[in-house]
Amino acid sequence: MLEPTIGQGLRATGRRMTRTRKAVLALLERTHQPVSASEIFSQLQEADVAIDLVTVYRTVNVLKELGLVVQMDLHQENQSRYELKEGRKHHHHIRCQICGKIVDLLLCPLKKLTKLIEERTQFVVDDHTLEFSGFCPKCQ
Amino acid sequence: MLEPTIGQGLRATGRRMTRTRKAVLALLERTHQPVSASEIFSQLQEADVAIDLVTVYRTVNVLKELGLVVQMDLHQENQSRYELKEGRKHHHHIRCQICGKIVDLLLCPLKKLTKLIEERTQFVVDDHTLEFSGFCPKCQ
DNA sequence: TGTTATTTGCAATAGACTTGCAATAATGCT
DNA sequence: AGCATTATTGCAAGTCTATTGCAAATAACA
Ligand SMILES: [Mn+2]
Ligand SMILES: [Mn+2]
Ligand SMILES: [Zn+2]
Ligand SMILES: [Zn+2]
Numbered sequence: 001m002l003e004p005t006i007g008q009g010l011r012a013t014g015r016r017m018t019r020t021r022k023a024v025l026a027l028l029e030r031t032h033q034p035v036s037a038s039e040i041f042s043q044l045q046e047a048d049v050a051i052d053l054v055t056v057y058r059t060v061n062v063l064k065e066l067g068l069v070v071q072m073d074l075h076q077e078n079q080s081r082y083e084l085k086e087g088r089k090h091h092h093h094i095r096c097q098i099c100g101k102i103v104d105l106l107l108c109p110l111k112k113l114t115k116l117i118e119e120r121t122q123f124v125v126d127d128h129t130l131e132f133s134g135f136c137p138k139c140q
Numbered sequence: 141m142l143e144p145t146i147g148q149g150l151r152a153t154g155r156r157m158t159r160t161r162k163a164v165l166a167l168l169e170r171t172h173q174p175v176s177a178s179e180i181f182s183q184l185q186e187a188d189v190a191i192d193l194v195t196v197y198r199t200v201n202v203l204k205e206l207g208l209v210v211q212m213d214l215h216q217e218n219q220s221r222y223e224l225k226e227g228r229k230h231h232h233h234i235r236c237q238i239c240g241k242i243v244d245l246l247l248c249p250l251k252k253l254t255k256l257i258e259e260r261t262q263f264v265v266d267d268h269t270l271e272f273s274g275f276c277p278k279c280q
Numbered sequence: 281t282g283t284t285a286t287t288t289g290c291a292a293t294a295g296a297c298t299t300g301c302a303a304t305a306a307t308g309c310t
Numbered sequence: 311a312g313c314a315t316t317a318t319t320g321c322a323a324g325t326c327t328a329t330t331g332c333a334a335a336t337a338a339c340a
Binding site: 073094096103105107109110113117118120122125128133136137140 | 213234236243254256257260262263266272273277
């Protein structure tokens with residue numbers, strides 16, 4: 001239940017904690033796969049929460065600005081997915097090419113590589129994305 | 141000049157080597173950054189090659205099916221980019237968050253990790269994407 | 281409870297990409 | 311070279327995700 005802290009974060013930036021933002025946050029909290037805007041929309045509809053798809057988009061964008069949510073664009077998908085950052089550490093994903101199942105990979109092998117890349121390219125590295133894909137146990 | 145070989149690959153699948161396909165292939169051959177469909181379109185227009193944007197899309201899709209081109213969806217971009225596979229080995233990219241410059245990273249640190257992931261997740265790993273982002277020398 | 285600024289829903293819009301279809305052009309055969 | 315066949319092209323229209331304008335609704339705070 002991270003709602004009060006987030007409420008403070010919202011107010012600190014002149015924003016408000018609303019019924020729909022609570023609903024989106026609660027859904028993200030109880031969801032263990034990264035979800036798309038349309039999935040958030042339809043899952044809230046099933047839960048009898050009245051919300052417009054536009055509001056879902058605006059909400060995830062606000063949560064992204066506050067640093068509470070990460071947006072990810074997985075390969076072979078045509079829509080972004082969103083995952084709560086709070087309480088979860090940096091990690092990556094693997095996606096099944098058949099059924100689309102997404103599983104967390106609780107690892108990151110890229111710390112060391114970053115320095116090497118900065119030396120080679122003269123870039124300052126700020127972020128990275130890493131995603132595996134293949135066939136899940138059920139789809140093999 | 142890989143055109144004749146590709147011509148064979150096309151004919152082997154009941155396809156034809158056309159003026160527009162030659163033009164797209166030639167552009168991909170001489171381009172050293174991954175290019176988007178609209179970039180292919182406008183660059184060919186500047187070179188006085190008459191081609192429709194739709195044809196560019198259809199062409200890169202055919203080349204993808206033939207395994208001659210890789211499609212990549214980089215973070216913070218809203219369009220796919222395409223790169224010729226022929227003669228270039230598996231590698232990854234870093235992208236500047238300011239100017240969008242993309243540089244090849246001629247490395248891949250993920251061979252070993254694949255086995256570990258297969259053991260942990262029971263997936264069969266087939267592919268991966270890796271991308272760094274940051275600030276290029278000019279934009280720092 | 282009343283005031284004010286933020287947020288919401290609805291409609292319209294933007295932008296990447298795809299699809300239907302008739303006209304065009306590449307291929308293979310004579 | 312000429313012809314028949316069939317893939318390919320261009321144009322228009324459509325699809326899908328995501329964004330924007332604006333008036334109505336509502337959260338924040340006294
Ligand atoms: Mn995750
Ligand atoms: Mn490259
Ligand atoms: Zn990582
Ligand atoms: Zn790799």
